[in-house]
Amino acid sequence: MDILHEESGWELPQYIIDNLKHIPRSYQSEAIRYFHYTQTSETFKHRNPNQLMFNMATGSGKTDLMAGLILYLFKEKGYQNFLFTVNTNGVLSKTIDNLVNVQSDKFLFNSHIEIDGVRISINHISGNFPDFPNKHDINIKFLSIQTLTNELFTQAENVMSLKDYQREKMVILADEAHHYSASTKKKSKEELEKASWEKSLLSLLHTHTDNLLLEFTATLDFDDETIYEKYRDKIIYRYALDSYIKDGFSKNVRRIQTGNSNEENMLSVILLSEYRRKFALETFGIDIKPIILFKSQKIDASHEANRLFNEMIDNLTVETLREFLTSQSKSVPDEQSHTLQLAYQYYLEQDDLLTVVKEIRRGFSPTRILNANDTDNSSKGLLETGQYQALNSLESPSNLYRVIFAVAKLTEGWDVLNLYDIVRISSLGKMTDKKDTKSTNSEAQLIGRGARYNPFPLNQKISYQRRFDEEDETASLLLETLHYHTLNEPQYIKNLMASLDKMNLATGTDGKNPPIEIKLKPSFKKTRIYKTGKVYYNETEKIPDSHYKQLHNYGIEISKIATIPYFKSTYETGYLTAESIELKTSQLREIDIRYFKKSISRSNFFRFSNLKKYLPNLKSIEDFLGENWLDLQNLVLSVITEKETIVEDFSAIKKLKIVDNFFNLLSSKIKAGYRKERGTNRFIGYSISEYLADYPKRVPNYDTAKHSNSFIEQNVSNISFEKFDFFAYQSAIINRNKENLVNAIANHVDELKEKYGDVFLIRMDENMLKGTNKIEQLKLHQFEKNPRELTFSGFQPDFILLLQNKDYYLQIFIEPKGEQLVEKDRWKEELLSYINDHQEELIFEDEVDGVIIKGLKFYNKENSEQTLNQLAQIALEKSQFWGNIRMNLF
Structure with missing residues (x-):
């Protein structure tokens, strides 16, 4: 132009x-x-x-x-x-x-x-x-x-x-x-x-x-x-909104459509909201406060829903919660809502539902609920009811509200980033006008507003775009997805989807889509490697209770979990670059020991009878607080804050909140560390023909805004690899990073074949053996003598590259890893490096000759060339592939 x-x-x-x-x-x-x-x-x-x-x-x-x-x-x-x-x-x-x-x-x-x-x-x-x-x-x-x-x-x-x-x-x-x-x-x-x-x-x-x-x-x-x-x-x-979503500046949007009653939806969304909060804290050490909005069509209905909600919280007991979880886990299957299933299963695995009930009663008490409707049905606005400041500071740690009840006041002009769940309160009457989309247009606008991204600190960096693709399923669903909960009323759903289409707002159901069958190539099944080859993983051994004598034996470094992120508010509009946000770490030396004792006294997990289940050598609570375990007298907490924050000015409530976060994180680390099994240097070979199989897997789906010019590109999709004879499966459901890895290896496969007659890349998908005991056998476990970070849970690297000639059978573990997860999963890369550097320690179950186990550094956009050079060094004993021209695969 x-x-x-x-x-x-x-x-x-x-x-x-x-x-x-x-x-x-x-x-x-x-x-x-x-x-x-x-x-x-x-x-x-x-x-x-x-x-x-x-x-x-x-x-x-x-x-x-x-x-x-x-x-x-x-x-x-x-x-x-x-x-x-x-x-x-x-x-x-x-x-x-x-x-x-x-x-x-x-x-x-x-x-x-x-x-x-x-x-x-x-x-x-x-x-x-x-x-x-x-x-x-x-x-x-x-x-x-x-x-x-x-x-x-x-x-x-x-x-x-x-x-x-x-x-x-x-x-x-x-x-x-x-x-x-x-x-x-x-x-x-x-x-x-x-x-x-x-x-x-x-x-x-x-x-x-x-x-x-x-x-x-x-x-x-x-x-x-x-x-x-x-x-x-x-x-x-x-x-437009479709471009905004496609560019990653918003949450993903998923619809949860069930046959639940309003009350069942209320309890389900409370459990999901708490699961989000706990997952963020236990997995990444970050403290978020997910907000729930209950949306009604009329003010009277909204007030009635508020009353029912309070009544439900008051009547919640361990027995009613357990019964609800058992019933819902069956009546709301994965195909209907995968996210709710994750929440239900999380709580069903908890030993202490009494603590869960107490946390729900405290976190969702009437003082934590804001009704944004006018009580007298007048035309007075939010300012007249004194709620404006509370509604527009929901991200602030000092704002304790978790639930909003509203009709129409929040469709425009409401700035909230930590809204994760919108629940439509269904009226008794059916929608009779099939063409009436006025109410669903309003709800679609509200969904668009709620989809604003909620920036959170990860690895001491703030991002204002989505970090997780949808293959990082749990993190994506819980931290970067807005869920819209509604009853499964066909005409309403049809009208809502029409409204979402009109806005070009890409959404999909939260249920898992029909699975795609991922199949091994018939040509691969005819190969010598398939018929006689093996894949090798290390064996585990039982850990005696006598091993657990201090927190270090659980893989816990107090200095790490004693550093707590604490921000004055979520970054409300979020246009800063990660580098432009100045953060600092400050010690909180003025926290009195009484804060720790008060926090620990409020937690059922840290009751001696419960703590003894995980710390078998513990003698008393005083012993736990003493120098053998927590060493409370010398414990110093630190906080990560904005540079301008003055930590010396923190109130007693803020200090107690920080201590609570520390103990919440500590409890999750203790439970994760008490695994009773650890890795050894003894490797076992598992027959490829017995362990590699066809398997079903699902692709995330969007069913609105399909005709938008900027329709959201799938981060995870089913990629055909029929053209690559070295790839064992016909296709794979993977993200762009993993696809780039396969293409990068394809560029050098001819050079590998000059030295190795057999070259095969195998996608090791956890869905492959899901529901069988075999899945646990195909995992690597730490066996370093003094790992920087002790972790007892194993992991399955995403790919195995098998290279075979008359002299060697070389198995190389490869793990593509997005930048956002590198620090969290650094122990995995360190384990792969340890295997490379300690070949003399590896013992094989069978007397085998020429078997070599190796691992590569994480593969991603930032270090793809380094990883490929390492592959050349391991496989070909040269510094790089002769055709290793830097390509713009990303």
């Missing part, structure tokens, strides 16, 4: 980047660049582009974009007066915090704004814009569209009339702009109101020849002829 060529050298000015709290994402920078073209390019000279629309997905940062545009228009075009308007008080108040309240955590500018060496002030204007403004001031006035309309067309004192707005040029920032356009042929009260709002904005626009009207919305109905004609030449930038 000529316009792009004409302005191709323009980049986002540094003063915008320097003065915004969040580094703009690529699409936000592009939106400002396109706006710059409209204001400077000859192409737009005669189009008078004074009314423009930014069609941006929910959660994509429209307000951050506004902040950038304000700086641009102030510096480049001399605008000092800005009027922000929207149709709800909640969004209005939130935006005041965003744009002018420097004390707010959600303020989007840096605390000190400086352009060309001059300090710039941003002022909140409550009356008239100043007649003689300071040239270094940016003035922003905030009015709801209702108030603005009344003031413009009703004579009153101390308000700005149309005549007052004529004095200086101004920029109007109109948010949720889809409310300002009346539809074709409709004369309802709502449409007449929209028409009056539209008239107000256009009247303001025309009060000065240099005025600008910039509109922002995530929702535009292009099927409506009037809407289409109005905006077809005004949309300057569009970043």
Whole structure:
């Protein structure tokens, strides 16, 4: 395009980047660049582009974009007066915090704004814009569209009339702009109101020849002829929801559709929410607070649901919980909801359901519930009911709310990142109008808002895009997926899917799809390796109770788990790069021993009778706190916080929370470490023909937004490898990283075949032997003498490369590993390296000659070349493959 060529050298000015709290994402920078073209390019000279629309997905940062545009228009075009308007008080108040309240955590500018060496002030204007403004001031006035309309067309004192707005040029920032356009042929009260709002904005626009009207919305109905004609030449930038999801800036979205009652759905989602929290803490050492939203159609129904919820929590006992788990694990199978099955099985395996019940009663008590409905059914807003601050600070550790009950107030303008479950409360009546999608349109918008990504610290880094692909199943489902729970009402589901399609919001059912049969190639079954070959894994041995004499014997390094992530709030809008977030680790030396004793006294796990099950040599609780075990007198906790956090100012509640997190993590480590088995250096060969088999596996599925131009690409898919004669299976369900590994080996297979007559790569999928005892035999276990991190659970490397000639039978373990999991699974790579470096220690069950077991470093985007070079060194005794040209496989 000529316009792009004409302005191709323009980049986002540094003063915008320097003065915004969040580094703009690529699409936000592009939106400002396109706006710059409209204001400077000859192409737009005669189009008078004074009314423009930014069609941006929910959660994509429209307000951050506004902040950038304000700086641009102030510096480049001399605008000092800005009027922000929207149709709800909640969004209005939130935006005041965003744009002018420097004390707010959600303020989007840096605390000190400086352009060309001059300090710039941003002022909140409550009356008239100043007649003689300071040239270094940016003035922003905030009015709801209702108030603005009344003031413009009703004579009153101390308000700005149309005549007052004529004095200086101004920029109007109109948010949720889809409310300002009346539809074709409709004369309802709502449409007449929209028409009056539209008239107000256009009247303001025309009060000065240099005025600008910039509109922002995530929702535009292009099927409506009037809407289409109005905006077809005004949309300057569009970043739709499907692109937002595809680019990884959102959670995945899954629908859980069951035949459960409302009460059963309530208890299921509580268990799932707690499982999310525990999984994050026990697996990654991070403390998240998952929020549940119960959505009703009517206020009375919402209050009734709130009452039933409280009643259910009050009546929950160990017996009713166990009965519920047993029943639900059968009535809601994997095919209906895999995530719920994970939660049910987690709790069914717990020895102490009494602690679970107590935690649920405490975590979901009435004081942890926020009802966002007006109790008197009036038109009062959230501000009048005093709930605005609580609703917009749900990510904060000091905000204890876990559950929200609401009808329609939260569909727009609600900023929450840690919303993981939306539960539709079903009304008794059926949906009778098959074409009525008004309510499902609203719910689809709410799902889109709830899908905003919740950044969390991992390996002391923050990411604002999804880290786990869907092959890292549990982590993806629990930490990066929003679940929408509903009853399985066919007509409602049909309407909801139509609404999701209309929004281009890619979702899928949470149930597992019909399995795909992964088959061994007939040609592989005819080979010598298949018929007579073996795969080798090391044997385990029983660990006597006498071994467990201190926490180190459980693989626990107190110094590691005594460092607890604790952030003042989730990174609410999340446009910072991981490198730009400054974190620090600080010691908490002032925590009194009473905090530890109080925390431990509240935990059933640390009762002596229970602790003795896992610490067989423990003599008493005092012994546990003493120098032989916890050494509480010398224990120092540390916290990972934002750089500006002053840990010395932590309240007693915060300190106790940190201690609770430490003991929660310690309990999970103790349970994981008491395995009673450990690896040895004795390797056993398992017959390939007996252990390798065909197996079923499922691919994640999306069934809405299929026709979107940016339909979400599957991170995990069924890849055919028929063309590769060295690959043992016809296909494999794998992610991109694993596919890249197979392709990389394919590039060098001819060179390998020059030395080895038989070259075969085998995908060792855990589904292959699922449900049999054999699955545990095909695992590697630590057998190092003094591993850096002791881990008793085994693992199955994803691939085995078998190379055979007349002299050698070489088995190489290969483990592709995404960067986000490298640190967590470092012990696996260290075990593979130990095998390489201690060949003389390996003992084989059978008297075999020429068998060599080796392992490679993790394979991923960052070190693919190093891993391939290591393969060349092991297999060919050379520094690299002769054809090892660096390829852009990623």
